[in-house]
Structure formats: C-alpha cells, structure tokens
Amino acid sequence: MVLKRYYTNGQVTHVKIIHAKDMQKFSMRFVKMGIEQGWLKMQDGDIIINAEPRKVFYRIVRYPGIYCCFCNLSLPEGGVMAKSHIATCHDGHNSPDKSNPSGYRYDNFYQCVKEP
Numbered sequence: 882m883v884l885k886r887y888y889t890n891g892q893v894t895h896v897k898i899i900h901a902k903d904m905q906k907f908s909m910r911f912v913k914m915g916i917e918q919g920w921l922k923m924q925d926g927d928i929i930i931n932a933e934p935r936k937v938f939y940r941i942v943r944y945p946g947i948y949c950c951f952c953n954l955s956l957p958e959g960g961v962m963a964k965s966h967i968a969t970c971h972d973g974h975n976s977p978d979k980s981n982p983s984g985y986r987y988d989n990f991y992q993c994v995k996e997p
C-alpha cells in the first residue's frame with residue numbers, strides 16, 4: 882500500500898491511498914502508527930482508514946499470532962501448544978513451509994480483505 886499523508890499544524894488529518902490491493906497485510910507497527918496519528922482505527926473486526934475521498938474498510942481475516950503451517954489453525958497459547966499440536970496432528974510429516982521447519986509460524990501482521 883502506498884499512502885500520502887496530509888497535515889494540518891503538524892498533525893496528520895487524513896491520508897490518500899495512492900495504490901492498494903484488495904488483499905493487504907498490515908503490520909502491527911503500521912496499524913499502531915495509524916492509530917496514534919489518528920488516520921486509522923480498528924472496530925468490529927475491521928481496519929478503517931480515514932482516506933480521501935472516503936473511508937476505506939478492510940475486514941480482518943487473520944490476526945497476528947502463531948499458526949500451524951499445515952492447517953492454519955490459530956495456536957494462541959504459543960510455542961508449547963504449537964509443538965503439542967504438531968506432534969498430535971501432523972506427526973511424521975515435514976513442514977510444508979521451508980521457512981518454518983518446526984511446522985508453525987508467527988504472523989506479525991493483520992491479513993485483510995478490502996470491503997466494497
């Protein structure tokens with residue numbers, strides 16, 4: 882996503898979206914910065930960007946956290962639960978994700994889909 886920020890008295894008032902895809906991955910840092918600057922908010926499972934000429938809504942389909950690389954199951958209790966899940970449900974199989982040979986991964990972003 883490419884944004885242009887508009888300022889009044891040193892404060893961001895809104896943004897203009899120059900380029901964006903329908904499927905976006907918003908980092909936790911990006912979301913935190915947008916909330917702090919006031920041009921982004923999270924509400925009811927959506928990320929809302931105060932953009933010109935209108936607000937843009939993205940539905941959050943996956944939150945940051947630990948996920949199984951085999952079945953994409955969320956493993957909110959962390960590493961111990963993740964290891965147990967892999968041993969119980971996927972024992973004897975190599976991880977489908979070569980970057981995460983343990984069979985689970987930590988996603989540090991919000992996976993979102995643009996709403997019409």
